[in-house]
Amino acid sequence: MNDIIHDYLLKHIPKSTPFFEELEAYAAANEVPIMEPDSLYCLLQILDIQKPKRILELGTAIGYSALKMADQLPDAEIITVERDEARYKQAVHNIQCYGASGRVKPLLTDAIEGSEEILAHGPFDAIFIDAAKAQYEKFFHIYTGSLAENGVIYSDNVLFKGLALDMSPEKQRKLRVARKMRNFNDFLVTHPDFDTTTIPLGDGLSISKRKKTGGVS
């Protein structure tokens, strides 16, 4: 995105509270990847319109985006999945500090290997995919069945710093993850059962909604 527009948009995002500022500082100091502020704010706004009661997040890290969602949606329950034990423990700590243990439930497991345990918590009104970039298509296949009728799947990092769009053979050969992400985007836009749109904020946020069946088009 044009830098002037990007700076302008960032300036108009509400400032984080001291609790979230601390998490942002911890993430920066410890190289924990958390959502970028513009795509996160956009996601929160859309979730506020959708009003999901039950959210599945794949990729907790330290619980930052899960707690932001909990903050935005006081009635929602959030199941969030992390396979890295140290990050999971930090997330548990942060969720306790925030006082959200009752409705933000972190699970220490791999989103693929532990899918049976995770699926038992469904159905979900919203699924937010923000774990290993090369596995997005697998996640989509595993979890679409647990999406409630009017549910929405949100996927972060789908533009992958623009590299997902760079088709030069040299880049595509080197950047396996970028190629995977491009394939995932192709998979989404040609999916027979979902309508997908991508918002070019942050690292690219895609929104996939199940197509309506029947009725007058």
Ligand SMILES: C[S@@+](CC[C@H](N)C(=O)[O-])C[C@H]1O[C@@H](n2cnc3c(N)ncnc32)[C@H](O)[C@@H]1O
């Ligand atoms: C980008 S970070 C998540 C950031 C978080 N959603 C936020 O914005 O605060 C991705 C996390 O997913 C975890 N992860 C990657 N692949 C995973 C998998 N297959 N199952 C569970 N967690 C996974 C990583 O360990 C990492 O902490």
